[in-house]
Amino acid sequence: MAFFTHQVIRGLSSSAVRNAAIKHVTIIGGGQMGAGIAQVAATTGHSVVLVDTNEEILKKSAKGIEGSLKRVVKKKFADKPDAGAEFIAKVMANVSISTDAASVVGSTDLVLEAIVENLKIKQGLFGALDKVAPAHTIFASNTSSLPITDIASSTSRLDRFGGLHFFNPVPMMKLVEVIGTSATSQETFDSLLAFSKALGKTPVSYKDTPGFIVNRLLVPYMMEAIRLHERGHGSKEDIDIAMKLGAGYPMGPFELLDYVGLDTAKFIMDGWVEKDPDNPLMQPSEMLNKLVAEGKFGKKTGEGFYKYK
Numbered sequence: 663m664a665f666f667t668h669q670v671i672r673g674l675s676s677s678a679v680r681n682a683a684i685k686h687v688t689i690i691g692g693g694q695m696g697a698g699i700a701q702v703a704a705t706t707g708h709s710v711v712l713v714d715t716n717e718e719i720l721k722k723s724a725k726g727i728e729g730s731l732k733r734v735v736k737k738k739f740a741d742k743p744d745a746g747a748e749f750i751a752k753v754m755a756n757v758s759i760s761t762d763a764a765s766v767v768g769s770t771d772l773v774l775e776a777i778v779e780n781l782k783i784k785q786g787l788f789g790a791l792d793k794v795a796p797a798h799t800i801f802a803s804n805t806s807s808l809p810i811t812d813i814a815s816s817t818s819r820l821d822r823f824g825g826l827h828f829f830n831p832v833p834m835m836k837l838v839e840v841i842g843t844s845a846t847s848q849e850t851f852d853s854l855l856a857f858s859k860a861l862g863k864t865p866v867s868y869k870d871t872p873g874f875i876v877n878r879l880l881v882p883y884m885m886e887a888i889r890l891h892e893r894g895h896g897s898k899e900d901i902d903i904a905m906k907l908g909a910g911y912p913m914g915p916f917e918l919l920d921y922v923g924l925d926t927a928k929f930i931m932d933g934w935v936e937k938d939p940d941n942p943l944m945q946p947s948e949m950l951n952k953l954v955a956e957g958k959f960g961k962k963t964g965e966g967f968y969k970y971k
Contacts, residue, residue, distance in 0.1 A: 684771040684800070684857040688713060690763055690787060691776035695804060697723040698832025699776060701730055702861050704756035705833075711770070713763045720759040728754060730833060763787070767795040772857065774826060776804040779929055784808070785816035792817035800850055802826045806877055807930040810870045811843045820845035824854050827874055828863075838863040843870045872934055880918075881930055882943040885950075887915035892949050898967050916967040920960035924967075928954045 687703050689696050692714030700712045700723070714720050731750045739746030760766045767773055773791055775784060788801055795801070801823045803813050814823035825841030838858040842851045851867075858865035868874050873881060887905075891898050902914020911918075919927055928951060934944040953959075953966060960966030 683860070684853060685709060686770045686772070687711070688763070688767050688770040688773045689776060690714075690773065691804075692716070692719040692723040692759075693776065695828060695830060695832065696776040697726055698830065699774065699804070699828055700757055701727045701753075702832055702863075704753045705731075706861050708756065708860075710757050711766045712757060712759050713761070713766065714759075715761055717759075717761055720761065724754075724757065724759060727757065734833075763791060764794050767791055767799065770795065770799055772800045772802060774802045774804060776828075779805060779807060779926070781808050781812055784813045788813060788823075789816035792819060798822075800824070800853060802854060804828055806926075807873055807933055809872060810841050811845075814843060814845070821847040822850045824850055825870070825874070826854055826858065827876075829876070836862075836864050837876070838865045839868055839874045839876065840865045841868050841870055841874055872937065873930070877930065881927065881934075884915045884919050884927065885931065885943070885945075885947060888919075888947045888949055891916075892947065920966035920968055920970075923959050923962060924950060924954050925959045 686709045687700075688711045689700050689703070690713045692712055696712060696714070700710045704710045704727075712720060712723060714723070728750065731753055735746035735750060739749065763773075773788075773795060775787060777783065777787065784803060784805070788803075791801070797819075799819075799822070801814070801817060801819060803810060803825050804827055805813065805825065806827060810823065810825040814820050817823060820843070823843065824846045825839065827839035827841065829835035829837055838861070840851065840854050840858055842854075855865050855867070866875060871878065873879075887898075887901050890896050890901060896904075898914075898916040902916050905911045905914045913921065928946075931944060931946055931950070934941075935946055938944055957963060958965045961970050964970050
């Protein structure tokens with residue numbers, strides 16, 4: 663009886679708020695992506711709680727957001743220092759931090775996860791929050807490679823679960839991939855689209871397929887560049903130059919791999935090859951695996967395909 667009553671209340675609550683705009687946002691993960699999303703949401707008038715288990719990371723994130731806003735002020739309020747200071751104060755007032763996700767989701771409209779790309783960890787997080795978040799709260803993941811359906815399976819709100827894939831750096835990049843599963847309700851999907859637009863982003867819709875749109879096209883392209891180099895068909899420098907000057911790309915594939923992180927690229931490929939081992943586009947690379955094993959992840963470690971000072 664208790665279960666039945668809970669389900670009825672959940673249904674009534676969802677119906678009552680299905681057209682309500684997302685105003686209060688809880689972002690799980692105080693890293694670069696989480697902080698970037700928090701900044702954009704706070705700048706557009708949303709109330710944001712940024713959550714991480716590490717308080718030092720949260721303090722660093724808050725400081726980073728304020729520093730980013732100061733750079734915005736230099737451009738937009740160059741001749742109006744008082745207005746610039748007021749802008750920063752107003753945005754930062756919309757941001758709070760917490761190390762306890764369960765204690766802050768009680769009044770949130772959206773829980774957006776931007777943590778490590780590990781399915782079990784994401785499932786554990788959402789499974790726990792599902793028990794304490796209000797019935798109307800939408801859950802979303804910022805995953806770049808894991809199926810939303812698999813993450814959502816840890817909850818009882820499959821109709822109110824979707825994907826919001828932002829791109830780094832979030833304040834600069836205009837695109838958001840909005841992903842719906844076969845169970846995502848139209849109301850939920852519409853709310854996620856509207857939220858993306860409210861952030862000043864351009865959303866694109868996509869079904870729950872590994873890699874979504876951008877990474878499904880981009881990662882095989884980068885992997886084929888590595889294979890060209892492995893076969894001795896071209897140097898990484900020439901391949902990068904060719905794609906920049908011949909295709910108009912701002913970065914060559916090896917530069918982009920170093921920027922994204924070779925460990926991230928390997929993680930994506932490992933997951934894809936496990937699900938689709940016979941797909942030639944998703945085969946692993948010995949060169950990539952060797953660099954990752956040596957701890958050469960790209961710009962963040964000082965060396966990847968290229969060396970950085």
